[in-house]
Amino acid sequence: MSPNGSDFHLSKDAIERKLHEVIVSWGMSAFSSNIAYHWIRRAVNDGKGDSEWIHVRKWILLQLNGQRRSKHTSPWQLGCPEIIPLLQSRPIWKTSNLPWVESLESSFAVIKEELLGLQSKQGFQPYRAPSLDNDNQVSDKLGTAAHDRGEWNVFYLFLHNVDFSMNRSLCPQTVAIIESIESQYDHAFFSALAPHTHVKKHNGPTNKKLRCHLPLVVQKDQCRIRVGDELIKVEEGKCLVFDDSFEHEAWNDDPDHSRIVLIVDVWHPDLTREERRFFNFVRNAELRACKKYCKKDSSNFYSIIQAGKQSKKSSHDAIWK
Structure with a gap:
């Protein structure tokens, strides 16, 4: 492997x-680390590195140089822990350029019907984040609240390889629609903000994905989201696609x-099929390592999700009011 860079x-x-040190820093098992090492060697030496693997190559070079992000990163993305170089970067994306959006919007009625059918079911849980400090710690000790007003509850369908098959069985048509999206990231859920809720400004974990909101239950002119320096009013049935590596926050102002x-x-969409396969392999290997150590560390995200899943403490009125 011979990185090409004058610096x-x-x-x-x-x-x-240094390459071995970088791979070890991902927390993989020895077996997964060995696979990742040979995958990277093949990616940068197979003669296609400038096209099919350019984003992986640049990402590895940054890490070999001890850098987290390139100098071209937007100030709004500085709170994001992982920035893949050379990906198109904008807070809000035009949905007309994303063909899968149509399938979601055209399925609005079906998805909303399945959502409303959950009112008598279990599955929603309070959203929690890892406890990095003492701010916004909650009484149930399940991590940290990501909101500073109101309540935020979620109904997970796909997340971090956790088994939410029971949830998925309650809304099979919604799951089928999501799975029909070739580029879906295996991360999907219903998100409910109670009246007068504010989700604090934060950054997502990576820019290698985009986030789509399909609003299902929204009061007109009462819900907003800010992504970077753009403030958007949420409209029922109209998808909003944004890069959640940008700082963002959300409000439900309805009382x-x-x-x-x-x-x-x-x-x-800039990532090639091979790059997706590589990044997905890395992500799954990291998740396996996280699961292995979750019993030793109750503060990591995986442990918090599992504890929240078992707690079932979401308020019915906070979701369905």
Whole structure:
């Protein structure tokens, strides 16, 4: 492997050592680390690195240089822990350029009907994030609240390889629609903001995906979302696609009614099929490592999701009011 960059002046052996150090930092098992190493070697040496693997190659080079992001990263993305270089970067995306949006919007009535059918079912749980400090810690000790007013509850369909098959069985048509999206990221859920809820400004974990909101239950002119420096009014039945690596926050200003949207993540359209396969392999290997150690660390996201799944403490009125 010989990275090409005028700012990278190391011997071949030193580069190989640094590459192994980078892979080890991902927290993979020895078996997965070995696969990742050979995958990267093949990716950058097969003569296609400038086309099919350009984003993976640049991402690896950043890490070999001890950098988290390129100098061209938007100030609005500085809170995102993983920025893949050279991906088109904009807070809001035009849905006309994303053909899968039509399938979601045309299925609005079917999806909403299945959502409303959940009113007498279990499955919603409070949204929680890992506890990085003492701010907004909650009484149930399940991580940290991501909102500073109101309540935020979620009904997971796909998330981090956690078994939500029971939830999926309650809305099979919605699941089929999501699975029909070739670029779906295996991360989808219903998100309910109670009346007068504000989700604090935050950044998503990576720019290698886009986030789509399909608003299902929204009171007119009462719900907003800010992504970067753009403020958008949420409209029922109209998809909003944005890059959640940009700082964003959301409001349900209605005093009497909840706001519920279907959230579906998709791979960034600039990534090639091979790059998706690679990044998905890395993500799944990291998740397996996280699951392995979750019993030793109750503060990681996987442990919090599992604990929240078992708690079933979501308020019915906070979701369905």
